[in-house]
Amino acid sequence: MSARDKFTGVNSITFNKRFKDDADCYEYLSLIKWENGFICRKCNYAKYYKGKKPFSRRCSRCKYDESLTANTMFNKLKFSLLIAFHIAFKISTKKKEMSSLELLIVR
Numbered sequence: 001m002s003a004r005d006k007f008t009g010v011n012s013i014t015f016n017k018r019f020k021d022d023a024d025c026y027e028y029l030s031l032i033k034w035e036n037g038f039i040c041r042k043c044n045y046a047k048y049y050k051g052k053k054p055f056s057r058r059c060s061r062c063k064y065d066e067s068l069t070a071n072t073m074f075n076k077l078k079f080s081l082l083i084a085f086h087i088a089f090k091i092s093t094k095k096k097e098m099s100s101l102e103l104l105i106v107r
């Protein structure tokens, strides 16, 4: 077993503790997606209120409702976000040069 394998092992334990269910994943994705604040994609307005879906944000000017997964690699996911996070994590530990942000947000 190489040092890198051990490091990956420790990371998976941390990862599994951090993400126990979908809610943990949604919360994390929300932090990353809007880490610089909300900017409406339609009208560039920065104020929002809670959207229809859990964690979605609705522009308070044009009423555009952006779901949490829109414009991320998790858009229109057919399975649980937790499973998707596990897949993303596996890929990210293989590709060290890919940042978590690059992995989660498709620009």
Ligand SMILES: [Zn+2]
Residues within 6 Å of the ligand: 040, 041, 042, 043, 044, 045, 059, 060, 061, 062, 063, 064
């Ligand atoms: Zn707007």
